[in-house]
Amino acid sequence: MPKLDAFDLRILARLQEDSDLPLAELSAAVGLSPSPCWRRVQKLEEAGYIKRRVALLDRQKLKAGVTVFIAVKTARHSMEWLERFHKAVHDLPEIVDFYRMSGEIDYLLKAYVSDIAAYDALYKKLISRIDLSDVTSMFAMEELKSTTTIPLGFVEG
16 A cells, blocks of 8 residues: 555544444544545555554443553563463463563553452463563552554654
């Protein structure tokens, strides 16, 4: 796909707010007629700018309202260990984000659980799969901001 233009950026911004928006509303919001708007959406999907469309669920109603950040420091820095760690984490649905970090912490995981007991069960599952030498868990007291929206201001339009 060629360089993104202002219409593409408006489409992406609007779809980040509501990916289920009817085409007529989307095209009106971005200033295009429905057919060209739909073609642009298809091109954005084909080019990988739109990876998938999902529903955002209410974690509280689903009893997954506790957010825990798990900081891991390790003395092991090999590809083999990283691959084993990735495999150990991959199929744990409670872990929703997994990052390799720079600085004091080597890896940071974000998990959603129902309570401390559920976190303890997750922790035990994790350590049964791989040796971890230094693990610190931090529980979020209050969520002040959380978004799935990617800032689009870095793209030249």
